[in-house]
Amino acid sequence: MSVFSELLISALLLIGAAFMLVGSLGLARLADPLQRLHGPTKATTLGISAILVASMLYQYLGHGKLSFHEFLIVFFLFITAPISAHLLAKAYLHIRRVERD
Amino acid sequence: MIERILPHPVLAAVLVVVWIMLVNALTPGSVVMGIIVATVVSKLTSIYWPERAKIGRPLLVAEYLGVVLYDIVVSSLQVAYLVLFRNPHTLRSQFITVPLDARTPEAIVALAGTITLTPGTLSVDVSEDMRSLSVHCLDVADPAAAIGDIKQRYEQRLMRILT
Numbered sequence: 001m002s003v004f005s006e007l008l009i010s011a012l013l014l015i016g017a018a019f020m021l022v023g024s025l026g027l028a029r030l031a032d033p034l035q036r037l038h039g040p041t042k043a044t045t046l047g048i049s050a051i052l053v054a055s056m057l058y059q060y061l062g063h064g065k066l067s068f069h070e071f072l073i074v075f076f077l078f079i080t081a082p083i084s085a086h087l088l089a090k091a092y093l094h095i096r097r098v099e100r101d
Numbered sequence: 102m103i104e105r106i107l108p109h110p111v112l113a114a115v116l117v118v119v120w121i122m123l124v125n126a127l128t129p130g131s132v133v134m135g136i137i138v139a140t141v142v143s144k145l146t147s148i149y150w151p152e153r154a155k156i157g158r159p160l161l162v163a164e165y166l167g168v169v170l171y172d173i174v175v176s177s178l179q180v181a182y183l184v185l186f187r188n189p190h191t192l193r194s195q196f197i198t199v200p201l202d203a204r205t206p207e208a209i210v211a212l213a214g215t216i217t218l219t220p221g222t223l224s225v226d227v228s229e230d231m232r233s234l235s236v237h238c239l240d241v242a243d244p245a246a247a248i249g250d251i252k253q254r255y256e257q258r259l260m261r262i263l264t
Contacts (some may be wrong), residue, residue: 034223
């Protein structure tokens, strides 16, 4: 594997890790439950995607194998992230309504 | 005849592709197995899909995916900035109500998913008559502009794709 591809893969891994860190920080730092949902739904999804792209490149550039598993994981994450966020938001609103009554 | 065996040809085709990717090898065996799985699965789940969604214009789909992918990157950077450098109590978080022009359930689901993945917005609920979406914004200065943005950027494209 050339130095360039190693650099590219390392950069993607670092970017991915940084986004996941920020997403988790958002979960801890933001003020109310609905704000907190914004961190994990966006930053973390992108972070995982970057790490998976790095894995795909490593398989391809390092071992000459074309791996599609990572692509599928990203695909399913992008489809399911909004659904879990939606359910959490609905549960929160429901609890708030019950508490107010 | 073909409708009886394959009620949703596009769904079946997607399933074949997903199967081949899962196996991670393009061999005659995996293609045959993929076709068998796709036929059985689309037959078994067809009761959950009473109507057939029409997906038209592959070029528009590609354009839409490009726009959404770009927005996901931008939105992640924005959220990262807000999380790291702003006091969370000064964020102007609020709910906005987006009136819907799209009528098909598929288009509304796709729109809600897109909103959740893109800049500072999170779709929370759809009204009972499916005429409006309730969206939570992380930090918004002008709610009317945010609504216009969503409608123009995503909804109009989706309505052209899913008719």
